[in-house]
Amino acid sequence: MPAKNFASTRYSELSEITPETAKDLRVSFTFSVGVNRGQESSPLVVDGTMYVLSPYPNILYALDLTKPGAALKWQYNPKPEAAAQGVACCDVVNRGPAYADGHLFFNTLDGNVVSVEAATGREAWKTKIGNINIGETMTMAPLVARGKVFVGNAGGEFGVRGWIQALDQQTGKVAWKAFNTGPDADVLIGPGFRPFYDSDKGPDLGTKTWPPGAWEQGGGTVWGWLSFDPELNLLYHGTGNPGPWNADQRPGDNKWTSGLFARDPDTGAARWFYQWSPHDLYDWDGINEQILLDMTWNGAPRKVLVRPERNGHVYILDRTTGEVLAAKPFHPITTTTGVDLKTGRLQYIPEKKPEMGKVMRDICPNASGAKDWSPSAYSPRTGLLYLPHANLCMDEEHLQANYIAGTPYLGSETRMKAGPGGHRGVYTAWDVAGERAAWSIKEEFPVWSGTLVTAGDVAFYGTMDGWFKAVNARTGAVVWQFKTGSGIIGQPTTYRAPDGRQHVAILSGVGGWPGVIVSADLDPRDGTGALGFLNAMRDLKEVTTKGGMLYDFALP
Amino acid sequence: MIRTALALVLAVLPAACQREERQARPSPVGGESREEVALVSLSPGSAGPVVATSGKAAQFEGNAYHLSQGKKLFVWFNCNGCHGQGGGGMGPALIDDRWIYGAAIENIVQTIREGRPNGMPSFRGRIPDDQIWELAAYVRAMSGNVPSSAAPARSDTLHPRPAENRTDPSPPVAGGLVPPGGERAQ
Numbered sequence: 235m236p237a238k239n240f241a242s243t244r245y246s247e248l249s250e251i252t253p254e255t256a257k258d259l260r261v262s263f264t265f266s267v268g269v270n271r272g273q274e275s276s277p278l279v280v281d282g283t284m285y286v287l288s289p290y291p292n293i294l295y296a297l298d299l300t301k302p303g304a305a306l307k308w309q310y311n312p313k314p315e316a317a318a319q320g321v322a323c324c325d326v327v328n329r330g331p332a333y334a335d336g337h338l339f340f341n342t343l344d345g346n347v348v349s350v351e352a353a354t355g356r357e358a359w360k361t362k363i364g365n366i367n368i369g370e371t372m373t374m375a376p377l378v379a380r381g382k383v384f385v386g387n388a389g390g391e392f393g394v395r396g397w398i399q400a401l402d403q404q405t406g407k408v409a410w411k412a413f414n415t416g417p418d419a420d421v422l423i424g425p426g427f428r429p430f431y432d433s434d435k436g437p438d439l440g441t442k443t444w445p446p447g448a449w450e451q452g453g454g455t456v457w458g459w460l461s462f463d464p465e466l467n468l469l470y471h472g473t474g475n476p477g478p479w480n481a482d483q484r485p486g487d488n489k490w491t492s493g494l495f496a497r498d499p500d501t502g503a504a505r506w507f508y509q510w511s512p513h514d515l516y517d518w519d520g521i522n523e524q525i526l527l528d529m530t531w532n533g534a535p536r537k538v539l540v541r542p543e544r545n546g547h548v549y550i551l552d553r554t555t556g557e558v559l560a561a562k563p564f565h566p567i568t569t570t571t572g573v574d575l576k577t578g579r580l581q582y583i584p585e586k587k588p589e590m591g592k593v594m595r596d597i598c599p600n601a602s603g604a605k606d607w608s609p610s611a612y613s614p615r616t617g618l619l620y621l622p623h624a625n626l627c628m629d630e631e632h633l634q635a636n637y638i639a640g641t642p643y644l645g646s647e648t649r650m651k652a653g654p655g656g657h658r659g660v661y662t663a664w665d666v667a668g669e670r671a672a673w674s675i676k677e678e679f680p681v682w683s684g685t686l687v688t689a690g691d692v693a694f695y696g697t698m699d700g701w702f703k704a705v706n707a708r709t710g711a712v713v714w715q716f717k718t719g720s721g722i723i724g725q726p727t728t729y730r731a732p733d734g735r736q737h738v739a740i741l742s743g744v745g746g747w748p749g750v751i752v753s754a755d756l757d758p759r760d761g762t763g764a765l766g767f768l769n770a771m772r773d774l775k776e777v778t779t780k781g782g783m784l785y786d787f788a789l790p
Numbered sequence: 791m792i793r794t795a796l797a798l799v800l801a802v803l804p805a806a807c808q809r810e811e812r813q814a815r816p817s818p819v820g821g822e823s824r825e826e827v828a829l830v831s832l833s834p835g836s837a838g839p840v841v842a843t844s845g846k847a848a849q850f851e852g853n854a855y856h857l858s859q860g861k862k863l864f865v866w867f868n869c870n871g872c873h874g875q876g877g878g879g880m881g882p883a884l885i886d887d888r889w890i891y892g893a894a895i896e897n898i899v900q901t902i903r904e905g906r907p908n909g910m911p912s913f914r915g916r917i918p919d920d921q922i923w924e925l926a927a928y929v930r931a932m933s934g935n936v937p938s939s940a941a942p943a944r945s946d947t948l949h950p951r952p953a954e955n956r957t958d959p960s961p962p963v964a965g966g967l968v969p970p971g972g973e974r975a976q
Contacts, residue, residue, distance in 0.1 A: 320908065761950035769950070
């Protein structure tokens, strides 16, 4: 799986590449995925074969690592509907396949979940569960556990109603489906639901915290990361922003959006919920990764869940109950004063609420957040969480949003810009126990790539102008870097290859929300383009071009 | 005295009446306009493609009322969600000089009505014909390709770029696009 393990640590035991040896890393092979759009996916390596998934049209390739140059073994093209490209909010990306029991599982942009035989590339099953006519797409990487494939929809900018579904791993039949807005019966909230905070208790909050009927277009999508605790038998998934962006059109807490569910993976029944950003004002999807750790907190052992959140805080939750133990900012914030640990509630600054007919300036973090989907990594050796993130603020004005199915449901115009300091990206090593940044590296552009860290104390990440970097996981010193053909927004993978050596691979190909200016050739003169990201990325076209190339590196 | 004043007023009136002629309110639903405009400049023989238009283009492109209506409809029908204020996003940029499906207003009318394969929705049956023309005329205004005397002069929201009447014209360029075959994976 892209996250390495159910706990999503993205930590590898491989230790051959170290801060000392990294300088000798050389390209061992490359492979073109044939699509020049944003490459957010992660290569997967299983039994001497590497699997690489392209953005739309979501072609899956198998490369034989036992053959010289990693020969192409097979390719599978699900031929998704072209029209899906129009309803993909932020480039036509895909965040990767998952592997289990001889099969690969992935989502297509047009709402299909596919299972492909790893040995042959033959389709085992394909189930259509998303509807592009109402703006639903699928971009997330599935998680496979307990015989089920867990997947969710995207489309929070189109007024879709968010859901997560479990498909039978063998047959592709839907085992359960849980919505994240609406009546309790639809959300799979029953007697076993025990949220920690009072604000999440009571019947049918998924309808009562909305104006009548608004939950039907309320968002709360599941396009990000899932984690699973086999011992507690709990599946964790975030929920996306409420729709529309214009918050005045949806007074109330807008349950169960911009939050986190713990569910029973077998039935989907909700166990607890916590809302990162109640009545979200800024498009702060709550879908980032959750890293499951066992650590000592205030002298007692706790099972925790660490979440670097779009609203700018690193949260530490008790993952058995949903109690917030800590929430500390890692990004400049002008919109909230932090989290009240008694009520668990994020404290908004009322003066910073965007309004109709008025430009609200200097909202930090911006709509894509202090940190978007790009997953972080945790090293038990250093106790540090390696956070790829942004340093962005925005100006915003709300407008009346009109719901027309299949078109954007926003009611907002934004223009984003660099945060304090003028740099737009940061790579931070966050001391989880100490609740502070240990060190950080400033980057010109938002750090939109994922990252990983190894037992060799090296962490890898990429930049939007194309550098793939290895840093000393203890000091943050850059120990090696390589300029790839295009900007990097993908997720690195490290593995032991059939040649016996440790390799590291990354997809290069700029795109995603900040990079769509290049991948879709947008016009930088309009700052509100790409939902406001164009304003912050006007110069990206001057430093990089479209791409779609896998790079694999190893020591000589 | 009063008499001369009245005569003066009467003398001025006819002059005041000579304003641009326009239909202030387009007929609401009506039929679908049919224009014969090719998407390409290529055609067998040396003469170029056969073109037969109704003249609706001039009626809409040079008309301030229609252009401002188009600007309003561009937001009402959520075009701005996908195209921004012309810089693009989910859909392509509309203020640049490159057109996949043709820059003539007749082509744009077709784009809006039929939709386009890579995700431009078809608005047939959802938007009355004349409003499609207003939208198409406004799309032309976004890239400065209508008379600046008629183009909208202000934006109501974030002012991401100069208003349409101050936009430098980006005349369509017949080239510079990557063909769909080049973008398509095998």
